[in-house]
Amino acid sequence: MMAAPFDEAGFRALTAKISAERGFGAANYKDGCLRRRIAVRMRARGVGTYAEYRELLDRDAAEFEQLLDALTINVTKLYRDAEVWEAVAATVLPACWARTGPLTIWSAGCASGEEPYTLAALLHRQAERTAQPERLADARILATDIDRGSLAAARAATFAAHAFAEMPPALTARYFSAAEPRRAADELRALVHVERRDLLSDPPPAQGLALITCRNVVIYFDRPSQGPLLQRFHDALVPGGYLVLGKVETLLGEARRLFEVVDARNRIFRRVAA
Ligand SMILES: C[S@@+](CC[C@H](N)C(=O)[O-])C[C@H]1O[C@@H](n2cnc3c(N)ncnc32)[C@H](O)[C@@H]1O
Numbered sequence: 001m002m003a004a005p006f007d008e009a010g011f012r013a014l015t016a017k018i019s020a021e022r023g024f025g026a027a028n029y030k031d032g033c034l035r036r037r038i039a040v041r042m043r044a045r046g047v048g049t050y051a052e053y054r055e056l057l058d059r060d061a062a063e064f065e066q067l068l069d070a071l072t073i074n075v076t077k078l079y080r081d082a083e084v085w086e087a088v089a090a091t092v093l094p095a096c097w098a099r100t101g102p103l104t105i106w107s108a109g110c111a112s113g114e115e116p117y118t119l120a121a122l123l124h125r126q127a128e129r130t131a132q133p134e135r136l137a138d139a140r141i142l143a144t145d146i147d148r149g150s151l152a153a154a155r156a157a158t159f160a161a162h163a164f165a166e167m168p169p170a171l172t173a174r175y176f177s178a179a180e181p182r183r184a185a186d187e188l189r190a191l192v193h194v195e196r197r198d199l200l201s202d203p204p205p206a207q208g209l210a211l212i213t214c215r216n217v218v219i220y221f222d223r224p225s226q227g228p229l230l231q232r233f234h235d236a237l238v239p240g241g242y243l244v245l246g247k248v249e250t251l252l253g254e255a256r257r258l259f260e261v262v263d264a265r266n267r268i269f270r271r272v273a274a
Contacts, residue, residue: 007049007050010049010050010051011031011035011038011050013050013051013054014038014050014053014054015027015034017054017057018067018068018071021064022064022068023198024068024071024072024146025198025200025201026071028200028221028222028224028225029071029220029221029222030220030221030222031222033220034071037070037071037073038050038053038067038070038071040070041053041063041066041067041070044066045063065149068147069147069149072145072146072147072150073216073220074111074112074147074149074150075111075216076111076112076114076115076163076216077114077162077163077164077165077166078114078117078118078159078163078164078166078167078172079118079164079166079167079168079171080114080115080118080166080215081166081215081246081247081266082166082167082168083265083266084215084244084247084266084267084268085118085122087263087266087268088119088122088213088244088266088268089122089125089126091262091263091268092211092242092244092262092268093122093123093126093211094126095240095242096210096211096241096242097123097126097127097130097132097135099210099238101138102138102139102140103123103135103138103139103140103210104139104140104142104206104208104209104210105119105123105139105140105141105142105209105210105211105212105213106141106142106144106204106205106206106209106211106212106213106236107119107141107142107143107144107213107214108144108197108199108204108212108213108214108217108233109144109145109146109199109214109215109216109217110143110144110145110150110154110194111145111147111150111154112150112153112154112159113143113150113153113154113155113156113157113159113192113194114159114163115143115213115215116141116143116154116192116194117157117159117175117184117188117192118167119141119213120141120175120184120188120191120192121171121174121175121188122171123136123139123141123191124136124175124187124188124191125171125174127139136187136190136191139191140191140193140206141191141192141193142193142195142205142206143192143193143194143195144194144195144196144197144199144205145196145197146196146197146198146199148196151194151195151196154192154194155194157183157184157188157189157192158181158182158183158184159176159181159182159184160180160181160182161180161181161182164176164182175187175188199214199217199221199229200221200225200229203232204232204233204235204236206236207235207236208236208238209236209237209238209241210237210238210241210242211237211241211242211243211244212233212236212237212241212242212243212244213243213244214233214243214244214245214246215244215245215246215247215249215267216246216247216248216249217246218230218245218246218249219246219248219249223252223253226252226255227252227253227254227255230251230255230258230259231254231255231258234255234258234259234271237271238271239271239272239273239274240270240271240273241270241271242262242268242269242270242271243259243268243269243270243271244266244267244268244269245267245269246267247266247267249267250267251269257272258271258272259271259272260272
């Protein structure tokens with residue numbers, strides 16, 4: 001049996017609808033990834049064509065939400081990829097902390113908050129280890145994402161037990177309530193500021209950043225969107241500021257001139273001076 005030809009026009013009409021009606025710039029995401037995720041939703045609803053699925057979205061707002069959820073891929077965990085966080089704690093945060101003046105960190109694509117709260121715990125521990133807790137008053141972790149549902153969860157700052165699977169027990173016990181869902185301590189909540197931002201169309205939330213973590217996000221964007229985004233990251237960082245990407249992400253093309261490699265295995269880079 002021959003496979004049915006791919007309905008390119010139908011696919012484009014659907015992604016245009018998603019962008020126009022929900023402000024999710026689907027055109028900038030990798031097609032393969034979008035197609036797989038849309039196919040999952042279409043199968044779940046027993047719909048065979050893109051045209052039928054567009055009609056379904058028109059009459060079923062809950063399905064539109066489910067689709068956006070599927071497209072934004074909100075999978076995350078506290079201390080995800082522990083080795084990366086060990087490296088961040090050992091080298092990146094001490095270097096950021098050694099700078100004078102206010103310290104601003106950006107967790108870009110923060111999903112439901114596990115990444116910025118991991119950063120907050122490590123930063124707080126850094127302040128305690130250096131006996132400079134008062135400096136935390138000048139520190140901020142800006143947590144941004146495009147997905148409103150995830151941002152609401154990030155604001156709540158409570159996490160289910162499975163989110164802690166990779167976090168060292170001592171950090172969990174020190175910074176999160178014992179009762180489930182475990183709530184981040186007030187000292188951490190004071191550090192984290194949650195805000196909606198589209199990485200593809202909005203400017204960074206601040207300039208002069210010491211560190212940007214953008215993990216498991218860039219991989220979903222098509223190549224033409226990645227270059228300008230990495231340029232915006234470069235410009236928002238202080239010279240020598242750090243960029244941490246996800247374990248399977250890397251710098252492509254021109255972006256390799258904007259950053260030097262600090263730790264290739266853990267995808268840690270530093271803005272070159274220029
Ligand atoms: C797989 S999660 C990564 C979460 C976290 N950084 C981590 O590594 O565990 C990807 C996140 O990127 C967000 N995202 C996707 N496109 C985005 C965009 N254009 N602007 C901002 N966030 C976006 C999604 O909503 C999702 O929360």
